[in-house]
Amino acid sequence: MYFSQALQGWLLTRYQDVLAAFRDSRLSSRLTSSYGQQLPPAILERLGPVLRNLASWVIFSDRPEHTRLRGLLNKAFTPRMTENLRPRIQALVDELLDAVAPAGRMDVIADLANPLPVIVIGEMMGLPREDRHLLKAWSDMLVGFLGAARQTPEMFEAAVRGITSMEDYLRQVIAERRKRPGEDLISQLLAAEEQGAVLNEQELLSTCSLVLFGGHETTTNLIGNAVHALLEHPDQWEALRREPGAVVSAVEEVLRFDSPVQRQIRLAAEDVEVGGQRIPKGQAVVLMIGSANRDPAQFPEPDRMDVLRKENRHLTFGMGAHFCLGAPLGRLEAQLALGAVLRRFPSLKRASGTPHRVENLSLRGFESLPVLLA
Known part of the structure; x- marks a missing residue:
């Protein structure tokens, strides 16, 4: 453990220290107010829409707000819901691979890892499939803001445009669901609201924004990292071909070996000792x-x-109160996608050229990953 001047926080690198930090309620997830205090007033005012949205994300909240918001989402992200999606996810995987098979090549990210989870989460929320490109574009604008190695005014402006556009879109969807509710996640949130679990407008918009963003970003990186790691380790590709039922343990190994989420940040809510080091109140702890x-x-x-x-x-999915709600869904999507690729294209190989990694301190994945199918 050591203090990083570059990241302005205490870095925890050992397993037991990170595990303990995830479970330590003295380490706060409320990051947006602290981040805002570090910004010049002019930038803070311009970023207002982004920070207001993020402040009501369940992953950036502590008890009691966290308990209330997570309780609402728990009703939607159940093991039964995930398992019920299996046939639909498999059909989508087959459809996406059918589209690229005749060409004999594909970009794993653009043709499979990006569209699959965006379509799945969009359908869960009852959103038109043709809008998936909008959802992905707005999400990408936010990715450039969250975890960027070097933030620029252009990134700030893009994040504001992305959040503003997403919230305007969601307001229209929410108004429609109030008139004509369905079986989708937004309708479920509105039904819970009517039963007394009140969400204010910003919390509702923020929760929907988080689901749209978190429901696909990690899974996209997981699928891309999985294919890349197996191609880089041909013996493991062959082991999985011989034992296709091991795709479950293979996805878990990719989550460990090449984690799509590289770090999370907490703030010391009080003077606290972590990993034998005294950390003053207000300082950041980087897991x-x-x-x-x-x-x-x-x-x-x-x-x-x-x-x-x-x-x-x-x-990779955290631990304790903030364990990732979408972990079962992300695992299932990756298992079905990876299993189908192995089954249909057993001789898959890397295309020429260097795959392009995403430039981000928190998320690890690829912008593109061209492969040959034959």
């Missing part, structure tokens, strides 16, 4: 998930990819 997932004290041969690894309690 380095990617490092914790490679801790040799927790994982034998941590730098070796093993799709058959048995003990694999990685921290």
